[in-house]
Amino acid sequence: xxxxxxxxxxxxxxxxxxxxxxxxxxxxxxxxxxxxxxxxxxxxxxxxxxxxxxxxxxxxxxxxxxxxxxxxxxxxxxxxxxxxxxxxxxxxxxxxxxxxxxxxxxxxxxxxxxxxxxxxxxxxxxxxxxxxxxxxxxxxxxxxxxxxxxxxxxxxxxxxxxxxxxxxxxxxxxxxxxxxxxxxxxxxxxxxxxxxxxxxxxxxxxxxxxxxxxxxxxxxxxxxxxxxxxxxxxxxxxxxxxxxxxxxxxxxxxxxxxxxxxxxxxxxxxxxxxxxxxxxxxxxxxxxxxxxxxxxxxxxxxxxxxxxxxxxxxxxxxxxxxxxxxxxxxxxxxxxxxxxxxxxxxxxxxxxxxxxxxxxxxxxxxxxxxxxxxxxxxxxxxxxxxxxxxxxxxxxxxxxxxxxxxxxxxxxxxxxxxxxxxxxxxxxxxxxxxxxxxxxxxxxxxxxxxxxxxxxxxxxxxxxxxxxxxxxxxxxxxxxxxxxxx
Amino acid sequence: xxxxxxxxxxxxxxxxxxxxxxxxxxxxxxxxxxxxxxxxxxxxxxxxxxxxxxxxxxxxxxxxxxxxxxxxxxxxxxxxxxxxxxxxxxxxxxxxxxxxxxxxxxxxxxxxxxxxxxxxxxxxxxxxxxxxxxxxxxxxxxxxxxxxxxxxxxxxxxxxxxxxxxxxxxxxxxxxxxxxxxxxxxxxxxxxxxxxxxxxxxxxxxxxxxxxxxxxxxxxxxxxxxxxxxxxxxxxxxxxxxxxxxxxxxxxxxxxxxxxxxxxxxxxxxxxxxxxxxxxxxxxxxxxxxxxxxxxxxxxxxxxxxxxxxxxxxxxxxxxxxxxxxxxxx
Numbered sequence: 001x002x003x004x005x006x007x008x009x010x011x012x013x014x015x016x017x018x019x020x021x022x023x024x025x026x027x028x029x030x031x032x033x034x035x036x037x038x039x040x041x042x043x044x045x046x047x048x049x050x051x052x053x054x055x056x057x058x059x060x061x062x063x064x065x066x067x068x069x070x071x072x073x074x075x076x077x078x079x080x081x082x083x084x085x086x087x088x089x090x091x092x093x094x095x096x097x098x099x100x101x102x103x104x105x106x107x108x109x110x111x112x113x114x115x116x117x118x119x120x121x122x123x124x125x126x127x128x129x130x131x132x133x134x135x136x137x138x139x140x141x142x143x144x145x146x147x148x149x150x151x152x153x154x155x156x157x158x159x160x161x162x163x164x165x166x167x168x169x170x171x172x173x174x175x176x177x178x179x180x181x182x183x184x185x186x187x188x189x190x191x192x193x194x195x196x197x198x199x200x201x202x203x204x205x206x207x208x209x210x211x212x213x214x215x216x217x218x219x220x221x222x223x224x225x226x227x228x229x230x231x232x233x234x235x236x237x238x239x240x241x242x243x244x245x246x247x248x249x250x251x252x253x254x255x256x257x258x259x260x261x262x263x264x265x266x267x268x269x270x271x272x273x274x275x276x277x278x279x280x281x282x283x284x285x286x287x288x289x290x291x292x293x294x295x296x297x298x299x300x301x302x303x304x305x306x307x308x309x310x311x312x313x314x315x316x317x318x319x320x321x322x323x324x325x326x327x328x329x330x331x332x333x334x335x336x337x338x339x340x341x342x343x344x345x346x347x348x349x350x351x352x353x354x355x356x357x358x359x360x361x362x363x364x365x366x367x368x369x370x371x372x373x374x375x376x377x378x379x380x381x382x383x384x385x386x387x388x389x390x391x392x393x394x395x396x397x398x399x400x401x402x403x404x405x406x407x408x409x410x411x412x413x414x415x416x417x418x419x420x421x422x423x424x425x426x427x428x429x430x431x432x433x434x435x436x437x438x439x440x441x442x443x444x445x446x447x448x449x450x451x452x453x454x455x456x457x458x459x460x461x462x463x464x465x466x467x468x469x470x471x472x473x474x475x476x477x478x479x480x481x482x483x484x485x486x
Numbered sequence: 487x488x489x490x491x492x493x494x495x496x497x498x499x500x501x502x503x504x505x506x507x508x509x510x511x512x513x514x515x516x517x518x519x520x521x522x523x524x525x526x527x528x529x530x531x532x533x534x535x536x537x538x539x540x541x542x543x544x545x546x547x548x549x550x551x552x553x554x555x556x557x558x559x560x561x562x563x564x565x566x567x568x569x570x571x572x573x574x575x576x577x578x579x580x581x582x583x584x585x586x587x588x589x590x591x592x593x594x595x596x597x598x599x600x601x602x603x604x605x606x607x608x609x610x611x612x613x614x615x616x617x618x619x620x621x622x623x624x625x626x627x628x629x630x631x632x633x634x635x636x637x638x639x640x641x642x643x644x645x646x647x648x649x650x651x652x653x654x655x656x657x658x659x660x661x662x663x664x665x666x667x668x669x670x671x672x673x674x675x676x677x678x679x680x681x682x683x684x685x686x687x688x689x690x691x692x693x694x695x696x697x698x699x700x701x702x703x704x705x706x707x708x709x710x711x712x713x714x715x716x717x718x719x720x721x722x723x724x725x726x727x728x729x730x731x732x733x734x735x736x737x738x739x740x741x742x743x744x745x746x747x748x749x750x751x752x753x754x755x756x757x758x759x760x761x762x763x764x765x766x767x768x769x770x771x772x773x774x775x776x777x778x779x780x781x782x783x784x785x786x787x788x789x790x791x792x793x794x795x796x797x798x799x800x801x802x803x804x805x806x807x808x809x810x811x812x813x814x815x816x
Binding site for chain 1 (some may be wrong): 527528531532533536537538540543544545546547548549550551553554557598623736768769771772773775776779
């Protein structure tokens with residue numbers, strides 16, 4: 001398990017740079033707050049820059065919303081709810097949602113470039129995953145808007161009212177879609193607060209909402225930092241808070257929101273990817289790669305713990321390391337890039353801090369030999385072997401391209417180790433034996449369990465966690481519940 | 487069943503030490519072969535197809551594209567396998583194989599010309615002392631429905647007429663019925679009949695249907711002595727596909743790591759465009775590695791593909807497409 005020498009070389013045919021054009025983003029120099037259907041200046045006139053994490057250069061300046069601005073947005077949302085949206089039929093709401101979905105598709109290339117510039121994720125992922133899935137969520141919930149009485153929550157279910165939605169920086173557009181689509185389908189109005197480091201795709205989405213002629217005030221988008229989010233959580237005019245982000249912030253929100261507001265939280269995770277000896281080995285390796293290096297590991301459900309049966313551990317690790325070394329790290333706009341930039345210097349510091357603990361606690365570190373760009377925030381794909389359950393890198397969410405490898409001998413041990421975590425968001429089970437997969441899946445304490453795959457998302461499938469990974473579900477019929485008065 | 491036992495050895499792949507992982511036994515009977523091949527890890531169809539879908543998004547530009555097109559040209563087995571083949575068509579094909587682009591002497595010759603056995607002698611004399619090999623299908627191609635004696639005679643006939651490479655078909659019926667020993671023995675016998683000629687073993691993956699079958703048949707063929715494993719005859723509904731090529735390349739890679747012997751992979755049937763060919767090369771590049779980025783270890787069985795490669799090559803250099811009629815139809 002400790003011999004980490006690579007045994008063969010791949011990728012001998014070098015690929016010339018194939019960058020997507022950054023000018024497709026058509027970014028404005030400066031963005032205001034999207035309140036009541038218009039971009040408006042913040043009350044303080046304070047702006048801040050959103051950086052490209054791959055170059056550390058500013059992309060655009062965005063408005064810093066103060067509590068007064070948040071109040072303005074909530075008032076607009078309340079007025080839109082009372083006067084327009086609560087009186088709009090499901091069929092009519094569906095028309096807007098379908099329109100938004102189609103406009104996302106029409107502007108897909110632009111959105112993908114914006115997302116990649118602002119977040120640092122590879123264009124292949126923003127183009128093939130984030131943007132198509134965002135459109136798919138609007139399409140899916142458009143279908144529910146006039147069928148809510150058949151959703152299983154009783155006859156004539158009512159919306160909640162004004163929803164405050166706070167989203168993270170790892171999938172900025174997709175998380176906006178996950179939040180807005182079910183809320184609007186169910187008849188709520190929204191105040192959305194994008195993450196401080198990735199506000200731009202939500203602002204392009206605001207343009208799309210204008211294009212779709214969504215009635216003013218139905219969706220309001222307030223950019224800012226933690227104080228903006230706090231103002232939204234504290235606002236008495238907000239009926240419901242939906243938050244996706246870290247467990248620490250989620251805990252604060254739960255304290256502040258108290259029992260006065262409905263709450264759904266989608267928080268951190270330490271997903272276990274469990275590999276049995278009979279699993280299809282080459283696909284296992286791809287699944288492990290997808291599980292931890294997708295989106296630089298900035299994924300709450302990332303398969304950051306690999307639990308591999310001891311009898312195949314050496315072989316799986318050998319193949320995994322060969323594959324890790326082949327990941328193409330670099331310019332996120334390059335169509336052949338597999339792993340992009342870390343989203344912020346703060347996140348990079350956290351990844352460095354935790355990985356240094358991995359070494360300090362005696363795990364064996366393997367780091368990809370890939371070259372990293374000079375400017376920007378980068379972290380080479382890293383695997384730790386010989387990790388034990390007590391190590392920090394096996395317990396804490398790193399939220400970066402870092403995998404911890406542990407072994408087990410029996411299915412019982414695999415389940416015990418997988419469940420020995422404060423989190424419970426997602427797990428993967430790899431085996432060609434269906435009965436064992438089901439036996440294991442029934443015993444795992446996690447909201448999402450993938451069998452012979454990992455990190456697969458679909459709007460029809462509910463997503464969410466248990467324990468410190470949060471509560472409430474997004475996606476599917478279940479995702480409506482958070483936005484209905486049931 | 488009898489072959490000399492293969493022993494595990496430490497090998498070097500292009501200078502990099504590859505550890506031998508498991509001992510490959512000589513097989514005393516079909517049971518041993520079945521246990522060995524049956525114990526190989528399975529293939530997950532969704533995973534394989536997802537992986538190739540991702541690899542298919544690779545974008546090859548500028549010098550990478552130029553290099554890849556030249557490489558692809560050098561890997562073509564220029565093929566004509568029609569009942570209506572004529573001596574004129576075969577000699578035309580040979581001329582094209584040696585000098586694919588009449589207007590451009592810098593274009594490399596293709597790897598081989600592939601014909602039926604009765605046209606091998608003609609191809610051999612047309613190609614003279616050029617580096618282009620003569621490949622011949624044999625063993626009652628494409629169905630393989632003949633006795634072993636007839637198949638071996640077919641092979642000897644082609645070899646004595648001057649074939650450098652023999653493309654045989656496996657007995658799919660025997661494989662699907664679980665008679666893996668029979669498949670293995672037949673390959674061993676054909677390999678012996680080939681003498682110095684290289685043996686390509688056609689699995690006809692369109693008839694094997696599952697990726698698990700493709701992987702097992704690949705291993706049986708390699709264990710029995712194949713120099714190449716080949717996807718298809720081009721004569722059935724489903725021919726080469728990217729996921730099948732991925733499974734076969736992974737098998738060849740694992741076999742090389744296990745035994746030290748590098749077995750080539752040939753994809754055949756339905757590959758018509760440069761875009762298709764480059765996608766295969768990306769899969770080779772990222773799953774098997776540079777040992778297979780060589781006409782000695784990777785081939786395209788194709789006919790119309792060559793013209794498209796030539797057109798794209800010209801486009802790369804001049805910026806303009808030429809008319810398809812610039813190149814010969816045969």
